[in-house]
Amino acid sequence: MQTLPRRLGVAVIVAVIVAFLSIKLDTFRDYQIAEIAVEVTAVAGLTLLTGLSGQISLGHGAFMAIGGYTAALLLMHLNWPFEVVLVLAAVVAAAAGAVVGAAAARLRGPYLAGATLMLGVALPSLAYAYPGLFGGDQGLNVAFTTPGFLGATFPLTRWQAWVSAAAALITLVLLANLHYSRIGRNWRAVRDDEVAAALDGVNVAAARILAFVVSAACAGLAGALLALVTELVAPGAFTITLSIALLTAAVIGGLGSLPGALWGSLVIVLVPTYVTDVATSHGLSSSVGSNIPVAAYGVVLILVMLVFPQGIQGGLRRLLALFTGPDQKTPKRSALPVAPPADQARASQHALLARGDEPESPPDPPEKEGTS
Amino acid sequence: MVEFLQFTLSGIVFGMIYAAVALSLVLIWRGTRLLNYAQGGMAMFTTYVAIEVIHHTGSYWAGFAVALVAGVVLGAAFQLTVIRPTMNKPPLNAVIVTIGLLTLLEGVAGILYGGQYRSFPAAFSITGLKIGTTPLGVSRFDVFVAAAVLVTTLVLAAAFKYTTAGLRMRAAAFNTTIARLSGIRVARVLTVGWALAGLIGALAGVLVSPSTFLYPNSMDTIFVFGFTAAVIGGLDSPAGAVAGGLLLGVVLSYVAGYLGSKGSDLTSLVALGILVVVLMIRPGGLFSAARVRQV
Numbered sequence: 124m125q126t127l128p129r130r131l132g133v134a135v136i137v138a139v140i141v142a143f144l145s146i147k148l149d150t151f152r153d154y155q156i157a158e159i160a161v162e163v164t165a166v167a168g169l170t171l172l173t174g175l176s177g178q179i180s181l182g183h184g185a186f187m188a189i190g191g192y193t194a195a196l197l198l199m200h201l202n203w204p205f206e207v208v209l210v211l212a213a214v215v216a217a218a219a220g221a222v223v224g225a226a227a228a229r230l231r232g233p234y235l236a237g238a239t240l241m242l243g244v245a246l247p248s249l250a251y252a253y254p255g256l257f258g259g260d261q262g263l264n265v266a267f268t269t270p271g272f273l274g275a276t277f278p279l280t281r282w283q284a285w286v287s288a289a290a291a292l293i294t295l296v297l298l299a300n301l302h303y304s305r306i307g308r309n310w311r312a313v314r315d316d317e318v319a320a321a322l323d324g325v326n327v328a329a330a331r332i333l334a335f336v337v338s339a340a341c342a343g344l345a346g347a348l349l350a351l352v353t354e355l356v357a358p359g360a361f362t363i364t365l366s367i368a369l370l371t372a373a374v375i376g377g378l379g380s381l382p383g384a385l386w387g388s389l390v391i392v393l394v395p396t397y398v399t400d401v402a403t404s405h406g407l408s409s410s411v412g413s414n415i416p417v418a419a420y421g422v423v424l425i426l427v428m429l430v431f432p433q434g435i436q437g438g439l440r441r442l443l444a445l446f447t448g449p450d451q452k453t454p455k456r457s458a459l460p461v462a463p464p465a466d467q468a469r470a471s472q473h474a475l476l477a478r479g480d481e482p483e484s485p486p487d488p489p490e491k492e493g494t495s
Numbered sequence: 496m497v498e499f500l501q502f503t504l505s506g507i508v509f510g511m512i513y514a515a516v517a518l519s520l521v522l523i524w525r526g527t528r529l530l531n532y533a534q535g536g537m538a539m540f541t542t543y544v545a546i547e548v549i550h551h552t553g554s555y556w557a558g559f560a561v562a563l564v565a566g567v568v569l570g571a572a573f574q575l576t577v578i579r580p581t582m583n584k585p586p587l588n589a590v591i592v593t594i595g596l597l598t599l600l601e602g603v604a605g606i607l608y609g610g611q612y613r614s615f616p617a618a619f620s621i622t623g624l625k626i627g628t629t630p631l632g633v634s635r636f637d638v639f640v641a642a643a644v645l646v647t648t649l650v651l652a653a654a655f656k657y658t659t660a661g662l663r664m665r666a667a668a669f670n671t672t673i674a675r676l677s678g679i680r681v682a683r684v685l686t687v688g689w690a691l692a693g694l695i696g697a698l699a700g701v702l703v704s705p706s707t708f709l710y711p712n713s714m715d716t717i718f719v720f721g722f723t724a725a726v727i728g729g730l731d732s733p734a735g736a737v738a739g740g741l742l743l744g745v746v747l748s749y750v751a752g753y754l755g756s757k758g759s760d761l762t763s764l765v766a767l768g769i770l771v772v773v774l775m776i777r778p779g780g781l782f783s784a785a786r787v788r789q790v
Contacts, residue, residue: 173587177587179587179590179591181532181594226771226774226775230774233524233528233529233530233586233590234726234774236530236532236590237530237532237719237722237726237770238767238770238771238774240532240719240722241719241722241723241763241766241767241770242767244715244716244719244763245719245763245764245766245767246764248760248761248763248764249760249761249764251760252757252760252761252764362712363712363715364712367594367597367598370591370594371598374591408609410605410606410609410610411605411606413605414602414603414604414605414606414610414711415602415606416602417598417601417602417605418598418599418601418602418603418605418606419602420595420598420599420602421595421596421597421598421599421600421601421602422595422599423595424591424592424594424595424598425577425592425595425596425599428581428584428588428591428592428595429577429580429581429588429592432584432588
């Protein structure tokens with residue numbers, strides 16, 4: 124298990140790396156860093172919602188839209204500082220998440236998925252219905268500039284990358300604390316067995332609603348960041364495709380894993396750009412190039428679910444276990460628990476277990492979820 | 496009064512299409528307790544197949560028939576290849592797999608046909624019918640749409656009731672274990688369920704596309720309306736699905752008709768509202784008897 128100082132340390136190291144990369148790389152790469160940070164912020168919330176509390180959302184793009192439009196409207200009409208705007212966007216989206224979560228607390232898997240899918244499909248139509256307020260199809264422009272102390276020559280994309288990466292890292296640290304706190308344990312208890320959780324004194328409905336509030340806040344923040352990065356909010360950016368891309372990232376990375384959210388986001392932002400580039404350089408039309416990743420997402424979603432449900436992070440953990448010994452993560456579980464022998468004998472037995480089914484084996488330590 | 500009649504009739508026509516989608520969802524739900532989120536994507540894809548066939552043969556009916564066959568093949572193939580392995584895993588996995596199928600179909604359609612809107616021919620005239628001088632707001636083709644879904648539903652209902660295969664399907668839906676113990680090959684029955692769902696979904700796609708145009712995402716909205724209709728009907732009952740579809744179609748038609756352009760932008764939000772209200776008040780559907788609900 125991680126502790127707060129260690130998490131903060133990791134966050135600072137990542138922040139330094141991002142800052143270094145953003146200075147070394149060109150404007151386009153800076154923009155991609157910002158995109159990845161936006162994606163991570165939203166996916167981290169979604170992966171906790173689905174992986175930890177066991178609730179699926181096919182409409183998370185709707186919460187991003189709420190955050191994005193909140194930010195755009197606040198910046199446009201009130202001209203508040205962007206830090207305040209980001210927080211408020213998260214708060215407004217969290218409020219929307221509370222409403223959806225209250226409905227969701229009574230819905231089970233397929234109903235919830237359908238209802239959230241519907242939210243994702245329906246919400247952007249508000250922008251068309253009220254063009255006066257939301258700018259219709261064209262959307263709203265968002266003014267975002269570099270602050271004065273960085274000097275006039277500081278590139279805007281670098282500043283956008285910094286702001287998004289900082290927001291993403293803060294979100295990740297906060298979510299990691301939540302993940303291993305009492306709240307995170309309650310979510311897992313509710314996911315695994317509602318009745319048992321309720322008997323243990325967990326307020327099942329409250330836990331489910333809180334999960335929705337937290338993940339909606341993350342999505343709202345991500346939407347607001349997206350508004351700052353693209354300097355535009357328009358209904359076309361928040362389609363159901365976005366919601367499914369978020370879910371894809373969470374699934375690829377490994378549901379319920381925060382580092383997995385990062386891996387998934389890297390894949391979902393970098394791979395399409397790369398594939399589209401390759402496809403167009405081979406003379407394929409842009410519609411083909413832009414649709415190959417979509418088809419690939421579909422294949423990956425199916426394959427991961429059928430073959431490799433733990434996603435990239437699960438694979439990394441297994442790789443890590445190969446080097447650091449089987450105690451990190453046991454590959455197989457035996458049906459016959461016996462008294463635990465000394466540590467060394469244990470390790471060798473595990474090695475045997477990994478190859479074939481040894482009849483006698485020590486009880487396996489409980490799976491350490493999300494350790495990294 | 497004339498307006499009311501027109502909105503009602505066109506609501507019924509669209510309602511029949513939502514009913515068809517709802518019916519295809521119910522067929523799969525009854526067998527496997529799984530909602531097939533790829534249903535809209537499958538219907539979109541089979542409609543593209545129909546366009547291609549119509550383009551090459553010049554015959555609408557050839558395209559129509561091939562689309563239905565493609566629906567059957569697609570449904571059975573998906574069930575056999577990717578859905579069956581998820582059956583003993585947590586339900587979330589199957590849900591995500593169907594979403595993967597949806598994404599895959601939309602991506603492949605985008606690669607093959609591009610993102611532009613394509614028009615789809617109608618089987619009959621789409622000029623509005625009139626009684627005397629009063630326009631009814633529906634066309635000959637709309638009558639065909641309603642009749643086609645109605646006939647399919649009735650044939651299906653009769654097959655469920657009077658054929659051995661139908662009896663097997665009902666038994667498998669009623670209780671898998673007992674059905675299996677009675678010698679029914681449940682796995683095969685489930686595949687047939689998916690194939691039939693594919694057929695009805697394909698029918699819905701071909702029938703709705705003349706009025707919505709065809710593009711890779713064109714069935715998204717139709718799918719969520721079909722889902723809402725199925726939930727209104729209780730997800731378990733084919734008759735409920737049709738009733739739910741008609742109810743939703745008529746209500747949305749009034750919203751779009753009486754609120755003007757704002758109304759047609761808001762139809763999906765209204766449908767969302769209806770869905771949430773139904774799920775909160777009567778999670779088993781409007782037509783369900785009182786039932787013990789899990790907390």
